[in-house]
Amino acid sequence: MAKERPPRQKMPERPVEERIKTFEEVALGYTEEQAVLEAQRCLQCPRPMCVEGCPVRVPIPQFIALVREKKFIEAARKIKEANVFPAICGRVCPQENQCEGSCVLGKRYEPVAIGRLERFVADYERAQNAVEIPPTPEPTGKKVAIVGSGPSGLACAGELAKKGHKVTVYEAFHKPGGVLVYGIPEFRLPKSIVEAEVEYVKKLGVEILTDHIIGKTITIPELREEYDAVYLATGAGLPKFLGIPGENLKGVYSANEFLTRANLMKAYRFPEYDTPIKVGRRVAVIGAGNVAMDAARTALRLGAEEVTIVYRRTEHECPARKEELEHAKEEGVKMLMLTSPIRLMGDDFYNVEWMECIQYKLGEPDESGRRRPIPLEGSEFSIRVDTVIIAIGQTPNPTVQEGVEGLETHSWGGIVVDEDGKTTLEGVWAGGDVATGAATVIRAMGAGKKAAEDIDRYLRGETKWPEKEHWEPYGCKTH
Amino acid sequence: MYNRIVEKKELAPNIDWFKVEAPPIARHCQPGQFVIILLHEKGERIPLTIADFDREEGTITMISQRVGKTTHMLSTLKPGDSLYSIVGPLGRPAHHTNEKHGTVVCVGGGVGVAPLYPQARALKEAGNHVISIIGARTADLVIMEEEMRAVSDELYITTDDGTRGEKGFVTNALEKVLRDKKVDLVVAIGPVVMMKFVCTLTKEFGVKTYVSLNPIMVDGTGMCGACRVTVGGQTRFACVDGPDFDGHQVDFDELMERQKFYVKEEKLAMDLYEKTLKGGGA
Numbered sequence: 001m002a003k004e005r006p007p008r009q010k011m012p013e014r015p016v017e018e019r020i021k022t023f024e025e026v027a028l029g030y031t032e033e034q035a036v037l038e039a040q041r042c043l044q045c046p047r048p049m050c051v052e053g054c055p056v057r058v059p060i061p062q063f064i065a066l067v068r069e070k071k072f073i074e075a076a077r078k079i080k081e082a083n084v085f086p087a088i089c090g091r092v093c094p095q096e097n098q099c100e101g102s103c104v105l106g107k108r109y110e111p112v113a114i115g116r117l118e119r120f121v122a123d124y125e126r127a128q129n130a131v132e133i134p135p136t137p138e139p140t141g142k143k144v145a146i147v148g149s150g151p152s153g154l155a156c157a158g159e160l161a162k163k164g165h166k167v168t169v170y171e172a173f174h175k176p177g178g179v180l181v182y183g184i185p186e187f188r189l190p191k192s193i194v195e196a197e198v199e200y201v202k203k204l205g206v207e208i209l210t211d212h213i214i215g216k217t218i219t220i221p222e223l224r225e226e227y228d229a230v231y232l233a234t235g236a237g238l239p240k241f242l243g244i245p246g247e248n249l250k251g252v253y254s255a256n257e258f259l260t261r262a263n264l265m266k267a268y269r270f271p272e273y274d275t276p277i278k279v280g281r282r283v284a285v286i287g288a289g290n291v292a293m294d295a296a297r298t299a300l301r302l303g304a305e306e307v308t309i310v311y312r313r314t315e316h317e318c319p320a321r322k323e324e325l326e327h328a329k330e331e332g333v334k335m336l337m338l339t340s341p342i343r344l345m346g347d348d349f350y351n352v353e354w355m356e357c358i359q360y361k362l363g364e365p366d367e368s369g370r371r372r373p374i375p376l377e378g379s380e381f382s383i384r385v386d387t388v389i390i391a392i393g394q395t396p397n398p399t400v401q402e403g404v405e406g407l408e409t410h411s412w413g414g415i416v417v418d419e420d421g422k423t424t425l426e427g428v429w430a431g432g433d434v435a436t437g438a439a440t441v442i443r444a445m446g447a448g449k450k451a452a453e454d455i456d457r458y459l460r461g462e463t464k465w466p467e468k469e470h471w472e473p474y475g476c477k478t479h
Numbered sequence: 480m481y482n483r484i485v486e487k488k489e490l491a492p493n494i495d496w497f498k499v500e501a502p503p504i505a506r507h508c509q510p511g512q513f514v515i516i517l518l519h520e521k522g523e524r525i526p527l528t529i530a531d532f533d534r535e536e537g538t539i540t541m542i543s544q545r546v547g548k549t550t551h552m553l554s555t556l557k558p559g560d561s562l563y564s565i566v567g568p569l570g571r572p573a574h575h576t577n578e579k580h581g582t583v584v585c586v587g588g589g590v591g592v593a594p595l596y597p598q599a600r601a602l603k604e605a606g607n608h609v610i611s612i613i614g615a616r617t618a619d620l621v622i623m624e625e626e627m628r629a630v631s632d633e634l635y636i637t638t639d640d641g642t643r644g645e646k647g648f649v650t651n652a653l654e655k656v657l658r659d660k661k662v663d664l665v666v667a668i669g670p671v672v673m674m675k676f677v678c679t680l681t682k683e684f685g686v687k688t689y690v691s692l693n694p695i696m697v698d699g700t701g702m703c704g705a706c707r708v709t710v711g712g713q714t715r716f717a718c719v720d721g722p723d724f725d726g727h728q729v730d731f732d733e734l735m736e737r738q739k740f741y742v743k744e745e746k747l748a749m750d751l752y753e754k755t756l757k758g759g760g761a
Contacts, residue, residue, distance in 0.1 A: 172566065172698070172700055173566075173698065174517055174524075174563070174564035174566070182702075210564070211564050211565060211566040212503070212566075213566060213567075213569070213700060216507065216567065216568055216569060217503045217504060217507065217566065217567065217568075218503055218507075219507075237700070237701070237702040238701055238702065239702070239703065239704050241704065241714065243714075247714065248707055248708075248709055248714060248733055248737070250736060250737060250739075250740045251740075253705075254703060254704040256702055256703050256704065257697060257702075257703035257704055257705050260697055260698060260702065260703050261697060261703075265523065265524070265697070266521070270744065270748075271744075271747055271748050271751055272521065273521040273522075273523075274521060274522045274523035274548060274549060274748060275522075275523040275524070275697075276523075276741045276744035276745070276748070278740065278741065278744070349736055349739075350733060350736035350737065397700060397701055397702065398701075399700060399701065399719065
């Protein structure tokens with residue numbers, strides 16, 4: 001007889017009234033007691049499904065067993081065998097679709113809070129100053145260039161450095177971290193954590209060169225000449241716009257611009273920081289993914305009185321994590337569902353003032369499996385807006401691969417890769433959002449790790465570049 | 480060394496000239512391209528056009544007009560100081576400068592003469608008959624006259640107050656040239672309002688005109704869209720699609736308004752900065 005399971009430990013959180021006034025992190029992390037109690041809920045399955053659900057196959061039951069024994073530092077090191085950034089993944093992974101989504105306990109009860117435990121042990125290790133750098137491996141004499149210092153690039157860099165290759169990461173911005181720094185807000189992922197993880201990768205022997213735009217400052221052909229292998233992990237940084245009239249009015253931001261100003265440039269601390277950001281009283285955020293939730297919650301914290309998410313479908317179809325949607329609603333973000341803007345109107349000085357919308361109903365499921373929104377004729381109405389933030393997705397930036405002969409791309413801009421991340425250009429791999437389209441941090445890390453293993457085999461002469469006719473594209477979204 | 484200022488001078492009141500060590504940028508840049516600089520960790524990213532470059536020396540030169548906090552802070556830097564960050568070359572090269580068009584008029588207003596210079600030089604090298612018109616508010620603010628003269632077959636200067644060259648605007652001088660000669664191309668770089676009036680004029684004469692736009696930017700790589708401009712009814716990003724565009728297609732009124740979006744914040748930052756300077760500290 002199975003005994004009654006203790007309930008899943010709740011994540012302590014900053015109270016709503018306090019958190020909407022600050023960019024401090026919302027989730028506060030488990031206490032030691034909570035972590036141990038939660039770890040005791042784990043069934044220690046002999047064939048753990050959670051590991052199957054993890055893109056980088058973290059040894060989940062093993063690390064949780066160590067948490068039970070209060071061996072927190074050992075637990076963190078166990079995770080790091082598979083995942084270099086547990087403090088980040090514990091915070092931003094969509095665990096409900098991955099490890100926790102596969103947890104056997106979740107079938108009858110709530111799944112083990114694997115993400116929260118991962119975060120707890122990583123934070124514990126860092127707080128105890130117990131982060132250990134693995135011994136330096138024998139140098140192989142091979143050099144690898146990595147383009148982009150986001151999650152995929154850093155994960156790949158870390159793995160390759162551990163195998164003894166000399167790794168140089170090129171970053172376009174003045175600060176490394178990619179989307180972890182410019183995209184995800186402080187209140188969800190403190191930048192001090194990203195900095196600590198970047199430092200860890202540097203201590204593994206990785207060199208990071210900021211202010212280098214590949215395709216501009218240095219080209220891919222130049223990198224191929226200087227390095228034995230190149231990994232392209234440039235992400236999906238190009239914002240999509242709606243293509244409706246009035247989109248260039250003042251007060252209309254892409255989510256990328258809005259978040260980059262706030263996160264990378266710390267505009268929320270203007271004028272202490274020099275980059276300004278402007279938020280009016282009424283803010284409309286178009287789209288309902290994680291980026292939209294981040295933008296909406298950032299706007300609230302910058303002093304907006306009313307923030308509304310405007311989305312063509314319903315909450316049920318919204319691509320944001322449930323937790324993000326819940327956090328946004330708790331903080332007072334309004335939801336205007338089954339609605340999409342068709343026109344933005346401004347005053348004589350080009351300030352956005354009104355947003356004309358149309359209502360939708362849901363029809364039959366489309367190729368994404370979600371029910372297709374159908375516009376309702378005659379349902380047009382207008383709302384007052386002072387700021388509009390467009391968060392309807394990003395595509396890969398074409399700058400890197402522009403004009404590079406032999407490097408094939410998809411019609412939507414992504415780089416074509418095979419199962420191991422090999423591109424159509426010998427010695428060049430690609431992975432993460434630039435190959436898959438906008439996805440998650442952990443999938444990007446998984447791709448980086450996988451490419452690192454293949455790059456290592458290639459550099460050791462254990463694998464050859466496939467002939468063109470044997471080359472099979474893999475794992476891409478069709479847009 | 481990267482990012483180190485090797486030479487600096489004041490070209491005119493409030494207009495600074497810098498030569499900076501940036502070997503990879505110097506190696507790859509072309510006329511028409513720009514860089515984004517950052518002066519300190521809490522600074523803002525501002526675009527500056529590459530006015531000149533020396534591939535052997537690994538240096539680029541930039542010209543900056545003091546308008547807000549960042550450009551004022553920049554003016555306080557001395558040779559030996561380093562910029563916190565400099566990235567580039569950004570934007571598309573001005574390909575029209577490598578072609579032979581025939582007679583080309585290069586119109587530069589104020590500090591816009593700086594980005595105009597490499598384009599005029601390239602046009603001259605490509606075998607064009609180059610007529611340059613450079614203008615400023617007053618004699619003191621006329622910059623790079625000698626450099627422009629060296630790459631031009633004819634050079635006209637205008638000042639608003641008549642203290643140097645002809646009294647009037649660059650458009651007055653341009654109109655004369657357009658009436659007297661068969662002009663094949665006009666390149667205009669300067670304040671948005673100047674480019675707007677140049678384009679109104681050249682449209683009348685049916686002469687193709689390129690302008691170089693300098694809207695608000697953050698990353699300069701196509702990531703944010705702050706620099707979007709309407710060109711021929713389409714939204715384009717000045718940072719990756721430009722900065723050079725067919726001037727007859729640009730919506731200048733929208734651009735002028737967009738540039739004013741942060742005026743209040745820019746003034747606040749400047750006022751606080753001046754206070755800090757006067758107070759001799761925080």
